[in-house]
Amino acid sequence: MKKTLLTAMTALTALGAASAADLRVDCLSPSNTLVRITDPQEKYLLLPVQENAPMAHIRVLSDGRLDETLNITLAQSNIDFYVPLRLTGRDGKDILLDVRTDNTRSNHRDANDAAWSSGLKLSDTFDTSNTEKYRPAYHHTPLYGWMNDPNGMFYKDGLWHLYYQWNPYGSKWENMSWGHSTSKDLIHWDAQEPVLYGDALGAVFSGSSVVDHDNTAGFGNDAVIALFTSAGASQVQSMAHSEDDGMTFRRYEGNPVIAYERESRDPNMFWDAENHRWVLLLASALDHEMLIFTSPDLKEWALTSKFGHGYGAQDGVWECPDLMYLPVVGTDDHKWVLICNINPGGPAGGSGTQYFVGDFDGTTFKCDSEASVTKWIDYGKDYYAAVSFSNAPADRKTLLGWMSNWEYANDVPTRQFRSANSLPRELAVFKGTDGEYYVASVPSPEVDALRGKGTALKGGQLSASARKFALPTANDGICEISFEVELKKGATAEVTLYNAQGEKVAMTLDADKDTFSMDRRESGKVDFSQQFPAVTVAPAHNGTGHYSVRLFIDRSSVEAFAADGHFAMTNLVFPENPYTHISFSSPTKGARLEKAVIWNLKL
Numbered sequence: 126m127k128k129t130l131l132t133a134m135t136a137l138t139a140l141g142a143a144s145a146a147d148l149r150v151d152c153l154s155p156s157n158t159l160v161r162i163t164d165p166q167e168k169y170l171l172l173p174v175q176e177n178a179p180m181a182h183i184r185v186l187s188d189g190r191l192d193e194t195l196n197i198t199l200a201q202s203n204i205d206f207y208v209p210l211r212l213t214g215r216d217g218k219d220i221l222l223d224v225r226t227d228n229t230r231s232n233h234r235d236a237n238d239a240a241w242s243s244g245l246k247l248s249d250t251f252d253t254s255n256t257e258k259y260r261p262a263y264h265h266t267p268l269y270g271w272m273n274d275p276n277g278m279f280y281k282d283g284l285w286h287l288y289y290q291w292n293p294y295g296s297k298w299e300n301m302s303w304g305h306s307t308s309k310d311l312i313h314w315d316a317q318e319p320v321l322y323g324d325a326l327g328a329v330f331s332g333s334s335v336v337d338h339d340n341t342a343g344f345g346n347d348a349v350i351a352l353f354t355s356a357g358a359s360q361v362q363s364m365a366h367s368e369d370d371g372m373t374f375r376r377y378e379g380n381p382v383i384a385y386e387r388e389s390r391d392p393n394m395f396w397d398a399e400n401h402r403w404v405l406l407l408a409s410a411l412d413h414e415m416l417i418f419t420s421p422d423l424k425e426w427a428l429t430s431k432f433g434h435g436y437g438a439q440d441g442v443w444e445c446p447d448l449m450y451l452p453v454v455g456t457d458d459h460k461w462v463l464i465c466n467i468n469p470g471g472p473a474g475g476s477g478t479q480y481f482v483g484d485f486d487g488t489t490f491k492c493d494s495e496a497s498v499t500k501w502i503d504y505g506k507d508y509y510a511a512v513s514f515s516n517a518p519a520d521r522k523t524l525l526g527w528m529s530n531w532e533y534a535n536d537v538p539t540r541q542f543r544s545a546n547s548l549p550r551e552l553a554v555f556k557g558t559d560g561e562y563y564v565a566s567v568p569s570p571e572v573d574a575l576r577g578k579g580t581a582l583k584g585g586q587l588s589a590s591a592r593k594f595a596l597p598t599a600n601d602g603i604c605e606i607s608f609e610v611e612l613k614k615g616a617t618a619e620v621t622l623y624n625a626q627g628e629k630v631a632m633t634l635d636a637d638k639d640t641f642s643m644d645r646r647e648s649g650k651v652d653f654s655q656q657f658p659a660v661t662v663a664p665a666h667n668g669t670g671h672y673s674v675r676l677f678i679d680r681s682s683v684e685a686f687a688a689d690g691h692f693a694m695t696n697l698v699f700p701e702n703p704y705t706h707i708s709f710s711s712p713t714k715g716a717r718l719e720k721a722v723i724w725n726l727k728l
């Protein structure tokens with residue numbers, strides 16, 4: 126069965142030379158269809174997707190040579206959305222898609238009638254205008270498609286580069302590639318062309334990038350070098366280099382540069398100036414260990430030590446490491462902090478970011494705490510795969526997380542895109558009242574700079590009858606709210622975001638327990654996953670009874686930070702309607718609202 130679709134005759138000249146591409150669909154059997162595009166003039170072939178359709182496997186041949194393989198839920202009965210397959214910029218001219226589907230169609234005619242084969246479109250454009258009410262306004266999201274870990278991030282010449290685990294062909298995890306966005310201020314992001322797609326060694330999993338100032342790798346001074354996991358039959362570590370400041374990458378022909386037995390992934394590198402060599406951490410996912418390698422040139426890596434056996438949270442898999450040297454607040458001291466993302470087994474179930482504080486001598490990391498001690502960067506349910514930007518100015522350690530949880534990330538109620546990043550935050554170390562060192566995280570200065578008009582709220586003693594204040598109405602109520610509460614012994618304070626439909630996020634500060642908690646069980650849509658409704662609790666590490674908190678609301682997220690960075694909590698929410706009010710109350714005596722401001726944000 127053959128179908129020929131002649132597409133828009135865009136390039137008809139006065140002499141009548143037709144140059145419109147010929148798109149031909151040959152359904153060869155219920156499980157195999159060929160799509161041929163001869164000499165495409167258009168940039169894209171738009172592929173129709175149905176989210177719950179069975180997975181189809183496409184081999185993209187360019188002038189007869191295999192160029193790309195991808196998995197996609199091609200639309201069977203109805204089209205949920207389109208994704209673009211790039212036609213230009215491939216080595217050859219004529220493109221052939223060899224489409225294999227599971228043989229679920231009963232006969233040839235059914236297969237030929239599948240919605241995708243008649244819905245294919247050639248186009249020069251792909252419409253990325255936003256269609257999602259839950260798309261945040263001041264958090265990074267991909268224009269379309271699925272996103273998980275932020276990875277390979279670096280700063281250079283005024284630009285922050287964010288690469289991310291991306292599926293260009295659907296809104297669930299698949300086809301791991303590196304998407305790319307850049308920003309001058311960590312808030313407003315420009316979508317760039319993706320930089321890495323899977324190859325014969327496998328899909329492109331997480332990794333890191335460095336700016337090779339001294340040309341140790343031989344790709345030039347200031348070349349950007351990325352190491353990432355090639356996830357094929359095994360997980361090996363590959364290198365790519367960029368001579369145009371991270372806009373495009375070429376793979377190193379000697380790949381893989383590290384081939385270590387077992388499931389090991391997410392290489393994270395930094396320059397050790399003292400020992401004049403590179404250090405790399407690699408997660409040995411199933412062994413719950415971080416492997417530490419060193420290298421003079423980013424190509425030859427020697428395993429020097431391992432850390433983690435028996436330490437901290439040991440459930441699930443260990444992933445996405447980072448190691449950084451952080452100042453201890455209020456002193457001239459520094460400590461080393463080793464970040465270890467873990468899934469499942471996080472503080473609120475599912476994914477979470479734990480860390481270890483200690484010392485690193487260039488070869489070995491030694492943790493200060495007992496092996497049984499577990500510390501978390503963020504106590505919400507939606508903070509994962511957090512790693513820092515390399516080469517950041519003024520020694521900044523700016524951390525970015527993926528604002529989701531593997532428990533339900535594929536099911537959250539958005540479709541055009543799935544998942545956002547958390548707000549960027551700056552890290553330091555503080556000494557807790559128990560004498561242990563902890564990581565303090567505060568929103569980055571670029572987040573502070575968003576504050577526009579502030580409306581001061583009237584403080585006073587809190588009681589059972591709530592003090593209520595309206596949130597801004599513009600932009601679906603996005604805002605920052607800062608408040609300070611004084612709690613005597615035995616007191617608690619309740620802070621609630623809500624709307625007229627009864628959707629609410631209820632937060633509690635508890636003086637005796639010294640905790641901050643957030644209850645999102647009635648926050649809006651929660652029934653897409655049993656794991657989503659939750660109450661998350663953070664130790665506040667307060668010690669004074671004076672709690673100063675910053676809340677950031679952005680359509681589908683609520684992030685809470687202690688102003689001194691002593692706790693942080695990131696949670697997704699999906700209210701049917703934006704929250705319109707905040708209330709402050711207390712069921713006890715001894716709780717006083719000292720000061721509160723609702724900040725409009727300058728976007």
Ligand code: FRU
Nearest residue numbers: 274290301330331444445510
């Ligand atoms: C963490 C992770 C990484 C891996 C990537 C794959 O969320 O599992 O370990 O590199 O996602 O997308």
